[in-house]
Amino acid sequence: MRKIYVFDTTLRDGEQSPGVNLNTREKVEIAHQLEKLGIDRMEAGFPAASPGDLAAVNAVARAVKDVTVIGLSRSRENDIDAVREALIGAQDPCIHVFLATSPIHRKFKLRMEKSQVLETAQAAIRYAKKYFSKIEFSLEDAGRTELDFMSEVVGMAVREGVQVVNIPDTVGYMNPAEYGAIFKHLKQSVPGIEQVQLSAHCHNDLGLATANTLAAILNGADQIEGTINGIGERAGNTAIEEIAMALATRQEFFQAKTDLTLTEIARTSRLVSKLTGMVVPGNKAVVGANAFAHESGIHQDGMLKEKSTYEIMTPESIGLKESKLVLGKHSGRHAFREKLLELGYELGEEQVNDAFAKFKILADKKKEVSDEDILAILEEKLIDTPEVFQLKTMFVTFGNEATPTAKITIETADGLIEEEAEGNGSVDAIYNAIDKVTAEEVTLSDYSIKSVSQGKDAQGEVHVVLTQNEVSAQGRGLSTDILEASARAYVDAVNQLIEKRKTFGKRDRVTL
Ligand SMILES: CC(=O)SCCNC(=O)CCNC(=O)[C@H](O)C(C)(C)COP(=O)(O)OP(=O)(O)OC[C@H]1O[C@@H](n2cnc3c(N)ncnc32)[C@H](O)[C@@H]1OP(=O)(O)O
Ligand SMILES: CC(C)C(=O)C(=O)O
Helix, strand or coil: CEECEEEECCCCCHHHCCCCCCCHHHHHHHHHHHHHHCCCEEEEECHHHCHHHHHHHHHHHHHCCCCEEEEEEECCHHHHHHHHHHCCCCCCEEEEEEEECCHHHHHHHHCCCHHHHHHHHHHHHHHHHCCCCCEEEEEECHHHCCHHHHHHHHHHHHHHCCCEEEEEECCCCCCHHHHHHHHHHHHHHCCCHHHCEEEEEEECCCCCHHHHHHHHHHCCCCEEEEEHHHCCCCCCECEHHHHHHHHHHCHHHHCEECCCCHHHHHHHHHHHHHHHCCCCCCCCCCCCCCCCEECCHHHHHHHHHCHHHCCCCCHHHHCCCCCEECCCCCCCHHHHHHHHHHCCCCCCHHHHHHHHHHHHHHHHHCCCCCHHHHHHHHHHHHCCCCCCCEEEEEEEECCCCCCCEEEEEEEECCEEEEEEEECCCHHHHHHHHHHHHHCCCCEEEEEEEEECCCCCCCCEEEEEEEEECCEEEEEEEEECCHHHHHHHHHHHHHHHHHHHHHHHCCCCCCCC
16 A cells, blocks of 8 residues: 655644634644644744744744654745754754746746746755755646646756655646646656655645545655645645545545544644634534534434445544434434433333424424433423413514513413413513413412523523412423513413312422
8 A cells, every 4th residue: 555645734834824823832732733643744834934933843843753844945045044943953854945837926926937947946955955854845836837847847856856846736726637647747757756755735726625636646646735624825725634534435446545543633623723713614524513413314314224324434533432413303203212312211102203293393493402402302291291271372572662562372171262461571471461361360489591502592491480379380381482481381380280289189389
């Protein structure tokens, strides 16, 4: 199996993400984690950029032991000197010198002819060679460079004795067929090319960074460059975790592997996200929160029967504990029953069906139904009190300068009854309207409200205690709307009171 070297540039190209600025302590913390992940080479920064970056690169160089530490440099002696200073103390230092080669960059940015580009790059490599035994040379914007000129520059770098030649698709312009063909062409046409490692460095402007990098591997690239979570300039760089998992998952196809400790991927991703402040999108391949989460019933059923039906890699393989079955409106009975078992409820068919029906109603109102939501549904369902009164509809008007009113429809043994009432608040208006329907003389002795889950669409749970002739009963109501939860709790307490009257008579004072 061919080994693909991993060059991580999270601390350099990754830090070029707008808004990201890592201090020395943060760079060292990420560097230690990258070392645990098992990357081969680490670009720690651009020492000429600022004294702070030079110091940070130096701190990283001294901190890590088993990784080649690299500093980036323009083709200028001052930049090379800055890298020399920054890499003092590194166990295995390497300089990365670059110069753009494409016609657009030559003409507008560098204002150089082809011959000047060749001379400038050659002079820089020669100067760097005085101080470094390991040099990588990059042809910036190689993707938009004429093939023959690219071969000429690569040939010069090979003859000058660099160890790695990098072919960046700096602006993410390539597609896999074209980018792969460049590697094939260089391998076939540049004399001595076998003496250097060829490297792929892609950007994600068209969402093709991973595909292009894999195409380069298929066409002979020895090294891939990228960042954790794919962070980087503009739309970012190739996400290292995507390449590592693509090679690991389809080894028989690529016949290539990295030496990464894959189980460190999730931890590295979380650390980089935390310290850079760049949130990983939920649907991000490999490390997004939803990468191993399943919401729809058919998928959840498949997962429960055999995980490989819907997962091509395991969450454990990247260091996560397990896949998640997220309960929502697309979920089915298999996943719901599994969740009940996980929560410790082994229910009969009918009870499951009842709870499932309530769950679906809730799921229509909420994006994700949490364990707390399900427990609340279950507790409500398992207390089996006959519903003398059943809340059907409610309509509340409230304005800070108007008297609140509530119109309530309740189903009773005599059919639907509708009543309207005012109150000194919305809940008071609701309770007055319910009292009119039930015609029960009750005192509200306690009212409390709490949220049983999190977020704006959390369910509110209302508890009320009603007292009537020294008998008290509690009622509980659940809803994503607190007024509805309040009404349900009150009606529930009235039903409980009526039931208690039958069971205990008027003598006992019992709170259920
Ligand atoms: C594709 C990439 O990611 S390349 C890396 C990009 N990263 C960065 O630029 C981050 C760090 N950069 C910096 O802090 C600053 O740009 C510095 C310190 C390097 C240079 O700052 P300044 O001297 O103020 O120059 P400025 O950035 O405005 O312009 C860049 C100059 O470098 C030249 N240049 C660009 N690339 C190279 C190169 N590889 N070799 C030599 N010169 C280069 C440009 O032509 C321009 O030269 P000019 O001043 O003669 O016109
Ligand atoms: C410096 C080079 C390698 C670079 O980052 C690019 O071309 O994108």
